[in-house]
Amino acid sequence: MKTLPIESVLPQLKEALRTHACAVLVAQPGAGKTTQVPLALLQETWLHNQKILMLEPRRLAARAAARYMSRLLGEAVGQTIGYRVKNDTCVGPSTRIEVITEGVLTRMLQTDPALEGVGIVIFDEFHERSLHADLGLALSRQSQMLLREDLRILIMSATIEAEPVADMLDGAPIIQSEGRAYPVTTHYLNSKQEEKLEITVVRSIRQALQMDAGSLLVFLPGAAEIHRVAGSLAALQLGKEVEIAPLYGNLAQEAQDRALTPSLPGHRKVVLATSIAETSLTVEGVTVVIDSGLMRVPRFSPRTGMTRLTTVPVSAASADQRRGRAGRLGPGVCYRLWTETEQRQLAPSSTPEIREADLAPLALELAAWGVTDPAELVWLDLPPSAAYQQARELLVQLGALHEDGGLTPHGKRVAALGLHPRLAHMVLQAIPLELGALACELAVMLSERDILASARGRDADVRTRIEVLWRAAQGEQRADVDFGLCRRITAEAKGVMQSLGIRSGEQRASASGLLLAFAYPDRVAQRRSTGRFLLSSGRGAVLPELQELSNARYLVAAELDDNGAESRIFLAAPVQEEDLLQAFGDRLLQEQEVLWDSAAGAVKARQRLRLGAIILKEKPLQEPNPDLLVQALITGIRAESLELLSWSRSARQLQERVIFLHHSHAGEWPDMREEALLEALEDWLAPHLYGMTSKGALGRLNLTNILEEMLTWEQRRWLDDWAPTHIQVPSGSRIPVDYSVAESPTLSVRLQEMFGLADTPRIAKGRVPLTLHLLSPAQRPVQVTKDLASFWREAYFEVKKDLKGRYPKHYWPDDPMAAMPTNRAKPRV
Known part of the structure; x- marks a missing residue:
């Protein structure tokens, strides 16, 4: 038998494991580490006749490694060497080396955290860094530190960076083995x-x-x-x-x-x-x-x-x-x-x-382990916080976790099934409805690739797959069906059924949608238009091709992508509204929606039954909450501006006067600019809106009185003195003051009515001069000034020449200060 490269470093590896609890072995492909290392460690004294667990990332590799080592010993698989993979176990009472897949290790640790009877856990091909491998190592490491100081951990890989792994294992020794590779x-x-x-x-x-x-x-x-x-x-x-x-x-x-x-x-x-x-x-x-x-x-x-x-x-x-x-x-x-x-x-x-993985299974396993924060364990890469938080929220939604992250009794049953938490929850929810057998088949089928891959896109209906699965079990053949996969799905489903004590009963493919709703509550979808749907999560989804499901009122998407604005649905089943009401009765949200309808110019009040973003039922709300009505009106006013209200001339003038006083800092006056009023609608307008529901009702509000209520008693008393509505000019006329420009209130008055007045009129207790628009007899401005005295001295005579030529019948004195003011062409004698 030819020598393998790994054999030259086996003494060094054995010595490392005699003196350390952990070690890292880097061996190139072809070195023989997978088959030679477990056999070489069997007789080590520290093993004390305990078992060796060796993890392989894939079922195929686990079975192959077990068979090859058994052949080396001249034995059948299941004697000294055995394996445990999903739905397939081949071990016996004398088995010392068990080649297992990573999910199996997690189950073993959850059942027995101390791993009694196990002397070493070997992680083979660790460079692949699967989610279960990282989890298995984190749990094994904590078990080693807290419960089993004698437990060994060996990491084996061909291409991994050994130093970070060794550091994670408290400076574990690193053994290097060159492979035997030809050019x-x-x-x-x-x-x-x-x-x-x-x-x-x-x-x-x-x-x-x-x-x-x-x-x-x-x-x-x-x-x-x-x-x-x-x-x-x-x-x-x-x-x-x-x-x-x-x-x-x-x-x-x-x-x-x-x-x-x-x-x-x-x-x-x-x-x-x-x-x-x-x-x-x-x-x-x-x-x-x-x-x-x-x-x-x-x-x-x-x-x-x-x-x-x-x-x-x-x-x-x-x-x-x-x-x-x-x-x-x-x-x-x-x-x-x-x-x-x-x-x-x-x-x-x-x-x-x-x-980059869905962390819901990881979060459930950690909760079952008693860990609510992943940072409590040692990781090569800590689970990303956003994805982990989302996973916990899903598990809370499924009833598997409490809000604080602790495992619920239902969560314990979910964790024990070994399925994805969504699918395990679905199976458990189906049992009381006598749909357990169908749920088991669905769970296994959704865990595998599509048995009708050729129909992908053209037929997304899960019910079609269930029917094909049943016909395949009866021997019916179809060219587009993977019957080997169908047989395996059926066998695995029966294994899950046996573990739960479920007997095969009446099967109803039509119930697939209800069961999928248990697994994917965030993917219940309501039709928007033919082939287009709104998911309960709020995202859009679309069936790529027109098919029977395209016109379903509700469906549940079991598989879809996340590309673009609308996810493409690949697998789904229709679900009835009454099934959704039954399945989610305790999670449906009863809400009153009171909204401003700009087209109708009125408040619309509805009562809605909502599942996430989709509305299952809606009807008019007969007696809406008065506070919600007021808030809807305020929302409408903010959306359409204060012009939605009916502004009288006096109301607008009052607003402008107070804006002027606020701007000139003549006391602590309220801000009545439009943006400030819109911001504070709840304070000054809301109390007057009760009982109103329409634009017509808003038009009957007395805004003058409402705005006056914003002033204190003293401010109301001072208002006419500080910001008078009119100014009496020398002719005796009362001229309105224009406050539309807060920085510069204006008085527009015919020039002849101001004869004899030496100084510019002032407001705000004499602090602010008015801007005078001096008008011709035709009411057109001939001069704008804030300094009337200067006008009489310097500009009047030029203006007089012009006006006398255009209006010869009018009175244009040489001395305006000594002249009699008049609101007529000439003063009365």
Whole structure:
């Protein structure tokens, strides 16, 4: 048996774990760390015959690692070596090494925080930084510090930056192991390709089959691209000696094994894989890698509360991992389907999932652990506060958390199910309605990819999928259905049903909408127009194509994106209004809406029953709250300005006089400028609005009296003295004062009526001179002045010449100060 590179550092690793509680092992791909390290630690004295738990990021890798180690020991899986993955366990009473997926570790820790009987927890391929891996490490670390000083933690990875991890583990020793990799020749595209990805991939596969020897490992973003490429290759008839083998996480076990086993002598294999084949798994016989440079990752948007799968470029570290797969057996070749310029632009490493994931499952797990603030634990990356707060708010809405973050009894049941909190809540709510079996099927189906991917967009109806699932269980075949996936969904749903004691009963696909409403209360949607909806969260949504659901009055969106102003709905089911009333009876908001209707010029009062942003019921409100009526009127006045009121001449004059006094600081006078009055409507106008509902009623208000009430008793007494409405001029006429310009009140008077007056009239107790507009007999201004004496001395004689020529019949004396003032053409004798 050939020696693996990891074997040279195993003594150093053993010594590190004898003297330290934690260690970090960095070993290049192909070094053998996944299979050799657990076996090497089995006989360590500090283990005391306890178990080794090794975490793998994926179910496929966990099963493969357990089978390979069992073969090395000459045993069957389930003896010394076993595995636990979701809905599949193979362990026995003598099992010492359990290869598990990360969610399983979380369940084990929640059940037994001390992990009794476990000597070490190994986190393999930790560089992938999945959400469960970060959570598992945080919980294991706290268990180690508080409950189990003897528990060991080992972090293993090929590409991770070891120093930050070692620092998190209190300066844990770092062991480095070089892999055994042969040189790999790397080819790039000469220019960026504008054609479809599948066309470029198929062309590269044909080229590699002609130019290179050995089997091919082709990296594609997801299952959909794998199926399209496989279909195109099948149409090319490459020959019996070339086997096309898909490889992705949800593939049936037999198909996964077929992809991983060596090809027959004289045959070649083309393995079409997702990023699942980057690490841990060894695909036998591969000497050529074709890398699309893309991967599909979930992205959560705190803005919308939605997660969508997004295709993104791989990181430089992932690209190197993929290329390294071609150099395991000997010199290899890697075809990178991007340019060298694009290579230099790749991010160094992938973003940890905790920064971009839906944190509702994490928040629930922490609450079950007894932690309300993530900062109580040690993390490589603390969960983002905005996304974490949004996750807690959702859990409170689902009844899983109290407002203070503590776990409710319902939350304990939700956490125990191991489903996403939304889906677990849905299942538990369905049981009393005798819809538990349907809810279990929905929960598992929504956790997987679409069984009708070919209908995506054209048919978003969840009920269609449920019907297909039931027919598939009865053996009915359809070309557009993934029946392997249907069988797995049915089997997993039965497992959930058994754990809850649910028996299969009458199934009603029509109830899907009600159940989805339990899971997605923020995605209940009301039709705005054909195909367009308003979500209860307040966001818009649209069905991309016209279909039966387009005219549903209400529906619940189970899957949608967060692009643009309106999210596209991919999966949904209709729901009846009476079901919403039943499901959300305690959370519906009864509100009185009293609004100003500008078109009608009146207040409209309605009673509404609301679920978030959508209105379920609405009717006129017979006896609205008087305070709400007044507030609606005030809102209308603010929107349409004070002109909505009926301003008499005296009211406007009073306003202008007080504005002048406020401006001239002649005492503490109220501010009656329009903007100030609009700001203070509640103070001066609101008490007079009770009993009014329309513009017509507002028109009957006596604004003069209302504005006078803003003045104190002393101010009312002083008003005529300080800001008189009229000034008596020498002719005896009472001339109105114009206060429309607060900075300069004006008196417009015929020049002849001012003969004999030496000084400019003043107001505000003599402090403010009036601006005189001296008028001709035709009432046209001939002079504007604030200094009447200066006018008589300097300007009058020039004005006189002009006026005497135009108005010869009028009286134009040589000495205006000695002349008799008159409001006629000439003074009376």
